[in-house]
Amino acid sequence: MNARVLPLLGFGLLVVLLGFGIWWSSTHDLREVPSPLIDKPAPTFTLPELDDPSKMLGSRDLAGQPYLLNVFASWCFACRDEHPILMREGKRLGIRLVGFNYKDEPGDAKRWLAQYGNPYDVVIADLPGKVAIDFGVTGAPESFLVDGKGIIRFKYISPITPEVIERELLPRIAAMKEAAR
Numbered sequence: 618m619n620a621r622v623l624p625l626l627g628f629g630l631l632v633v634l635l636g637f638g639i640w641w642s643s644t645h646d647l648r649e650v651p652s653p654l655i656d657k658p659a660p661t662f663t664l665p666e667l668d669d670p671s672k673m674l675g676s677r678d679l680a681g682q683p684y685l686l687n688v689f690a691s692w693c694f695a696c697r698d699e700h701p702i703l704m705r706e707g708k709r710l711g712i713r714l715v716g717f718n719y720k721d722e723p724g725d726a727k728r729w730l731a732q733y734g735n736p737y738d739v740v741i742a743d744l745p746g747k748v749a750i751d752f753g754v755t756g757a758p759e760s761f762l763v764d765g766k767g768i769i770r771f772k773y774i775s776p777i778t779p780e781v782i783e784r785e786l787l788p789r790i791a792a793m794k795e796a797a798r
Contacts, residue, residue, distance in 0.1 A: 653753070654769045659686075659761065660751035667718055667726055667740040674741050676767060683793050684713040685786070686761040687737070687777070688749065690721040691729035693757040699776030703736040706782050712790055716740035719749050719757050762786060764793045 654660075663675035687703065689696040707714045716737035718726045723742055730740070743749050752761060755774065762771040771789050773781060 664741040707736040
């Protein structure tokens with residue numbers, strides 16, 4: 618009798634686990650990966666500007682005003698989906714848009730921006746990817762919304778869409794501006 622019951626119980630347990638996995642993935646946005654940096658200070662950094670590597674830009678230079686740090690690379694196919702949206706809607710955010718060129722050859726990044734346009738107020742380059750590690754970057758594209766005090770308020774993994782701008786970014790930006798008054 619046990620020889621028949623144990624496989625049946627094992628199969629039943631497998632069905633329950635698969636059902637839970639299907640339910641969980643349908644009720645949770647898989648692009649939302651919790652970040653331990655949310656509501657914590659953004660990592661301190663200094664990186665060269667893409668257009669002029671002799672100029673350095675860092676977290677201290679960005680302090681005092683909110684900004685959206687957008688991780689991109691010329692080798693990133695999903696960045697090509699996101700880029701026209703940043704070109705069209707980036708100014709609508711009303712905050713500084715900082716391009717964070719990730720593990721990308723500077724010449725490739727410059728050609729990519731020349732071809733597709735440059736929506737960024739400034740572009741910094743992290744060729745070795747060391748600062749990206751401090752931010753917990755897992756790939757491109759990713760975006761970090763940082764308030765005027767240097768606190769990370771939101772992280773988004775995936776290409777930014779008009780819906781993300783409308784539902785996630787604009788309300789958070791408005792709340793940050795209101796809190797700063």
